[in-house]
Amino acid sequence: MLMCHCTGATDRAVRNAIRNGAATTDDVRQACGAGGRCGGCRPAIESMIDGESVRRHAANNAVNMTSGSNDS
Numbered sequence: 001m002l003m004c005h006c007t008g009a010t011d012r013a014v015r016n017a018i019r020n021g022a023a024t025t026d027d028v029r030q031a032c033g034a035g036g037r038c039g040g041c042r043p044a045i046e047s048m049i050d051g052e053s054v055r056r057h058a059a060n061n062a063v064n065m066t067s068g069s070n071d072s
C-alpha cells in the first residue's frame with residue numbers, strides 16, 4: 001500500500017526501515033525517502049513507529065516469559 005504519495009514509498013518500505021532501526025521520521029526519510037517532502041504522511045509514519053515499538057516490546061516480553069519459565 002502506498003504510504004507516501006510524494007515519494008511513492010510503500011508501507012512495506014517504511015516498516016522495513018523501522019525494523020532495520022529507524023526510530024524517528026527523519027530516520028525513515030533517510031532510509032526510504034518517505035516523509036521527506038510535504039510531510040503529509042509523517043503522522044502515519046509516527047503511528048507505524050509506535051506500533052512497531054509496541055509489537056517489539058510484546059515480543060520481547062513473550063521471550064522473557066518463556067525464558068523465565070525455562071529457568072525454573
Ligand code: FES
Nearest residue numbers: 004006037039041
Ligand atoms: S506524502 Fe509523504 S512527504 Fe508528502
